[in-house]
Amino acid sequence: MGDTLMSLLSHTNPGFIVILAGMLAYVIRGEIPRAVVTIGGPLLGLAALVLHSALSEPLATLNMMDMTFVLYQVERVSIVFGLAFLIAATVNSIFALHNKDPLQDSMALIYAGAAIAATFAGDLITVFVFWELTAVSSVFLILKSGTPEAYKASMRYLGIQILSGVLLLMGATFIMGEFGTLEFDAFISEGEGLSLQDDPGAIFLFVALGIKAAFPLLHNWLQDSYSKATHTGSVVLSAFTTKLAVYALWRFFPGEDSLIWIGAIMTVFPVFFAVIENDLRKVLAYSLNNQVGFMVCAIGIGTPLALNGAAAHAFAHIIYKGLLFMSMGAVMYRVGTTKATELGGLYRTMPFTAIFCIIGAASISAFPLFSGFVAKSLTMSAVGYEHMTIIWMMLLFASAGVLEHSGIKIPFFAFFAHDSGKRPKEAPFNMLLAMGIASFFCIWIGFPFLGGTEFLYGLLPYRDEAMVYLEQSLWTTDHVLTQMQLLVFAALAFIVLNRVKLYPPEKRGVVLDFDWVYRRPLYHALVWTGAVWSKAGPAMTGAALRLSRRVYNRIEATFSPQGELSRGPLSAGMAIWTSIVLAIVMVLALIVGPH
Structure with a gap:
């Protein structure tokens, strides 16, 4: 059994x-x-x-x-x-x-x-x-x-x-x-x-x-x-x-060249929307766009290292992005909103949720010792090995942008920043447990000597190439310092811009995206069509019915058993109609037949 x-x-x-x-x-x-x-x-x-x-x-x-x-x-x-x-x-x-x-x-x-x-x-x-x-x-x-x-x-x-x-x-x-x-x-x-x-x-x-x-x-x-x-x-x-x-x-x-540029653009454009968006769940949605762009770009490059990077990034992203959405879900559950203008100071009564959010933020920002670093490094290295300078610069800019809008903005405006005066309860135990499990994976996969990195790299489609990269490239001094310099300067830029009041402040409002280009005109077109139809519809319907009735009567008068073509022996009218149909068939055969 x-x-x-x-x-x-x-x-x-x-x-x-x-x-x-x-x-x-x-x-x-x-x-x-x-x-x-x-x-x-x-x-x-x-x-x-x-x-x-x-x-x-x-x-x-x-x-x-x-x-x-x-x-x-x-x-x-x-x-x-x-x-x-x-x-x-x-x-x-x-x-x-x-x-x-x-x-x-x-x-x-x-x-x-x-x-x-x-x-x-x-x-x-x-x-x-x-x-x-x-x-x-x-x-x-x-x-x-x-x-x-x-x-x-x-x-x-x-x-x-x-x-x-x-x-x-x-x-x-x-x-x-x-x-x-x-x-x-x-x-x-x-x-x-x-x-x-x-x-x-x-x-x-x-x-x-x-x-x-x-x-x-x-x-x-x-x-x-x-x-x-x-x-x-x-x-x-x-x-x-x-x-x-x-x-x-x-x-x-895999290896489809157009995906390289599609993915690179995907990593860059959400940064500009995310830094001015007030709804923190929508910020995370733009951030999701950004992260998927890294995977798409890696698939377009198509080398074993890049394809490993896409798979590893997807694995890590599913967990740390879920953790960030869970932290905002807990805030939504307790406070009823995720608007940055209505949050702040929640760390006082939701400290565990704040800690888990920071772990997710560190992971998505690819801080060394967190899962995002060991996953994103594969893609960045694959781009570098292919000498794609412009693409590499775009991904580097996008990486700094991730720290700005997901690594700093999400935890800062939700749990710190100004004090909103709200004192909600900590998230329920089951929420904290789920966030704790996700946080464990974020740290276990990214921290050396715990075996998580080896586990993830051992799963990857090109396992041998992944293990060589782990042994020779991942934890090199140059690699770690380059990433830390990027993160430190991005964080410094946020601090300075925020201090001098140049960082986009949280504001109530709606951020217009590309869908405005077609949703607004389509809406007005539908409204106009409805207005026109309400006035002209009955008359047009009546005219169409009268026309169809006249056509039907004419066809019946011509082709019915009592119609013109059925009176007497084979008439000249029937011969003419037969010739017309035959001509149409011959023309169609000439057009669509084999050449």
Whole structure:
């Protein structure tokens, strides 16, 4: 019996287990039983991943409609993303234990499970199914805020995510026509992906992934929705959607040159919005854009060191970004807002939350001895080794910007700065426990001699190259001092600018982003269309009905059994119509036929 269970677990996609736990979480009543399910589901998924029995071989397949669907296939890069997703799902469930909302618990797990299942899928149709499931399930985490703004944001979020899925399906259709199958092994190989040159399937797929990864000009759904989700929902959202897209880019487009510049731009432009944004959860959303840019840029470079950097950065980012969103979620839960203008001085009554926030801030800023340093260093070194001077300077500027808006602004304005006079209680124990676990990973992975760095580097797709880098480059004096100089000067710049009143102060207001360019005109266009239709609609409808009735009557008078063409023997009219139809057919054959 035990051997059968172990064999079943080793051949079961961990995402299926988490999705099943999500379904059970909705129907199970009682806080303790639901807690067992919400935490136990991801832990059981972790056990299934640990027990997986083979690499690069389909472990579970389904044959249907003359197609093979690979439901479970483990690759080295899948392990990195899948393990991070499972850890995040477990920690997120602990963080949400105080909730008494079965729907949120259920949707959070189904969303996480869908992302995990897609990570271990081996064909595009299976990925598409779970791609869409992530969109449908995650929208409830925004809707449950219950505000009109959250409702509007959730509808926009759902629309853009569904569009991403439709484009992915269109890409899959073209790929199916070209290769005759949608199994990954048939059209991609390790280190080599799809080409955007003269391949419409790859182009559709690229745009679909770009939407979900929040490429520049396609990014506004992220800031729009994450800042309006529930205090636990934003934590869950931060972990899965964009990183699932990063995983897919890693698999399908490694070495795609356009990703280098796309990623570099992604790292830079959010800095300018984040430093003037008042809502700290929206600051974190811009920061998420920035961090994903590092991963996208590394994927575009495509060398083993760079691809290791993208995977390591994603793993570390899922944890420390979740920690920062958890700290702001705790503030939201206790204070009811994350607006910088309404916060400050919270360290007095929320000291543990403040400490955990600082750990997350140090990690995302890539301070030595924290997880962000050991992850981001791979990408920065890969750019340097390729002598991409402009790209390296852009990433260096973005790294300094991260310290400004996430490393300093988030903890400073939330817990220190001016005293808002608010004295909320410390976060509930379950929230502190979740933040403590995430903080442990941030320190364990980044601190030498604890074994965390070796563990992370040992998971990476190009393990040998990672271990050589760890032994020869990571902890060199030049490398550590260069990073510390960057961080110290960035911190000094913040202090000086803040002292002389040149740093953008926290202000109430709305920061306009690129979506203003199309949302405002579209809104006015819809209002104008509605006004015109309210006046001209009835008349136009009546005219259209009268015209269609006249056309129908004319067709009936001509072609019906009693019509003109049916009177008597073959008439001249019938001959004329036959000639016209034949001419049309011949012209069409000439145009579309073989040349």
